[in-house]
């Protein structure tokens with residue numbers, strides 16, 4: 001699954017800006033995400049995460065700047081770029097009246113995957129998340145966490161090399177959140193897939209991750225967590241985030257809405 005060992009980054013965002021009328025949602029955003037790693041796109045509500053995802057997935061046209069997926073420009077060669085991309089959007093998108101298998105088969109057909117291959121792939125991917133026995137169940141009978149896992153399977157059906165997830169754990173309980181994140185981390189470790197994980201919850205960041213901190217449409221820092229912590233002279237990513245964004249409280253997750261953060265500079 002891994003692509004371009006010595007080639008371009010999995011995703012390269014260069015000087016991308018986007019406005020809704022007078023409102024500037026992204027302001028000259030630049031960062032690159034490395035191959036075979038989980039990169040967390042960390043930003044509070046309104047930071048611009050969903051706007052960025054809409055541009056990367058070609059839902060919106062990139063008018064300022066450039067976005068490349070494994071070196072393929074999303075404007076110039078959208079087919080090449082999108083073929084390598086799997087996306088899990090923040091909003092739930094399963095058809096609740098269809099079975100798990102029907103939801104997945106429909107998506108496979110959209111990607112031009114033949115029926116036999118689709119069947120085998122659906123079985124293999126559902127088995128990996130212990131949901132093979134739910135194939136014929138209606139989507140509406142699943143829990144929120146199970147629906148999310150099926151959406152992840154759906155995003156992986158065409159074997160993308162880069163997976164984008166926008167606030168994938170929103171609305172889930174602590175255990176389901178941990179399960180989803182563990183599933184994604186296993187994908188990265190075992191398949192070498194590159195992942196961009198957007199969240200506003202700092203406790204979803206691990207010390208081994210790469211992170212891009214987005215605030216009010218601007219990138220405040222990007223790179224390995226350890227590097228950002230060192231550069232900001234803080235003790236951990238939570239303090240680094242607070243220091244960079246000038247916050248005095250940082251959203252964690254798992255039922256704890258906010259906790260006071262030490263080291264805020266502004």
Ligand SMILES: Nc1ncnc2c1ncn2[C@@H]1O[C@H](COP(=O)(O)OP(=O)(O)OP(=O)(O)O)[C@@H](O)[C@H]1O
Nearest residue numbers: 020023024025043044045046047048049050051052
């Ligand atoms: N369709 C729209 N029309 C006008 N303004 C918008 C629109 N969509 C987003 N915005 C604004 O652009 C900014 C970035 O929003 P965006 O949804 O990309 O952020 P986000 O980080 O994904 O936040 P959230 O997690 O709350 O969705 C916000 O100020 C938001 O109000």
